[in-house]
Amino acid sequence: MVQRIIERGEIESLDHTALPRLLLPETAEATFTARTKRLADLAAGKVAGIAFNPALSGYLNLMREVTAAQAEIAAELSATDLDMPDQKSLDLALEHMMPPLAAQLKRPAIWHAILNKLIDKLAHSNNGERIELNAVLTSLRALNEEELDEQADAVLAQRHEDVNPAQAPFIAAALQILWTARAAKLKQQQVPMLETFTLCPVCGSHPVASVIRIGGQSQGYRYLTCGMCASQWHMVRIKCASCEQNGKISYQGLDPIDAPEPAAAPDNKANDPRKYVRAETCGDCHCYTKIFNQEHDYNAEPFVDDLASLTLDILVSEAGYTRGNTNPLLWFGENA
Numbered sequence: 001m002v003q004r005i006i007e008r009g010e011i012e013s014l015d016h017t018a019l020p021r022l023l024l025p026e027t028a029e030a031t032f033t034a035r036t037k038r039l040a041d042l043a044a045g046k047v048a049g050i051a052f053n054p055a056l057s058g059y060l061n062l063m064r065e066v067t068a069a070q071a072e073i074a075a076e077l078s079a080t081d082l083d084m085p086d087q088k089s090l091d092l093a094l095e096h097m098m099p100p101l102a103a104q105l106k107r108p109a110i111w112h113a114i115l116n117k118l119i120d121k122l123a124h125s126n127n128g129e130r131i132e133l134n135a136v137l138t139s140l141r142a143l144n145e146e147e148l149d150e151q152a153d154a155v156l157a158q159r160h161e162d163v164n165p166a167q168a169p170f171i172a173a174a175l176q177i178l179w180t181a182r183a184a185k186l187k188q189q190q191v192p193m194l195e196t197f198t199l200c201p202v203c204g205s206h207p208v209a210s211v212i213r214i215g216g217q218s219q220g221y222r223y224l225t226c227g228m229c230a231s232q233w234h235m236v237r238i239k240c241a242s243c244e245q246n247g248k249i250s251y252q253g254l255d256p257i258d259a260p261e262p263a264a265a266p267d268n269k270a271n272d273p274r275k276y277v278r279a280e281t282c283g284d285c286h287c288y289t290k291i292f293n294q295e296h297d298y299n300a301e302p303f304v305d306d307l308a309s310l311t312l313d314i315l316v317s318e319a320g321y322t323r324g325n326t327n328p329l330l331w332f333g334e335n336a
């Protein structure tokens with residue numbers, strides 16, 4: 001058999017550079033609106049690929065209120081509010097392979113006002129009814145700017161011992177509004193490749209989960225989703241998103257059918273909800289990251305799907321693995 005000679009153009013299209021290494025959010029408003037819609041489905045148990053847990057409905061509905069408020073606030077932000085870096089700072093970030101919108105380094109002070117807007121909107125829709133929510137919102141209002149920035153630092157660095165688990169989701173939500181809106185203003189060529197794949201190249205924050213995408217040039221590739229700015233960056237499959245080792249990776253799903261497939265799996269159908277979410281576990285660092293496969297649910301929204309698939313977290317933690325990264329809208333109070 002004659003081996004087919006690959007034309008030069010084809011080689012270029014196989015080249016790694018043809019693959020979009022970074023997918024920036026289109027707009028913050030669209031990001032949070034999509035999350036709001038998805039959360040409504042998740043809270044109602046309408047997502048076949050995610051085992052419905054009625055105990056989570058109240059929490060998911062509250063988060064839906066949060067994302068709806070995020071969308072509204074994002075729509076009101078002006079160009080001045082976004083305080084984008086100037087050309088010189090952008091060039092410097094590129095040159096030094098640093099995230100251009102590093103959330104740990106420089107935060108526009110407007111984020112405090114954004115948090116206040118978020119608190120006002122949630123307090124308004126709550127109307128004093130949910131006592132716990134009321135108490136958290138009141139405690140947030142009592143923080144001064146310095147305390148708010150200390151909490152923001154702890155949330156961004158995922159320093160659980162310094163995080164107030166009840167306040168953290170709202171602090172994170174306020175930061176997300178600003179950072180997603182800012183990320184949407186960047187162009188891919190303004191964002192360097194970092195030396196590590198375990199942090200967001202746009203804002204330096206941790207990923208929450210990953211998604212195998214379908215469509216266009218991203219078909220079949222895995223992307224990590226930033227927990228702060230909603231950017232997605234490419235990371236090869238079968239590689240730990242916490243320690244970047246690839247020697248002891250395995251997969252766990254909720255359904256027994258979801259056990260690692262034999263190499264020659266005859267059944268490779270799309271739209272199989274049982275295959276929608278898996279945990280990628282790493283035997284080197286004993287961490288895991290979830291992978292949502294868009295082939296099995298076109299409407300995949302890794303950030304909120306991560307919140308709703310808590311049953312998988314419980315299963316995997318019982319097997320001795322810990323989450324590689326925290327979802328900034330869900331903190332457990334082990335140190336509170």
Ligand SMILES: [Zn+2]
Nearest residue numbers: 200203226229
């Ligand atoms: Zn980011």
Ligand SMILES: [Zn+2]
Nearest residue numbers: 240243282285
């Ligand atoms: Zn690892």
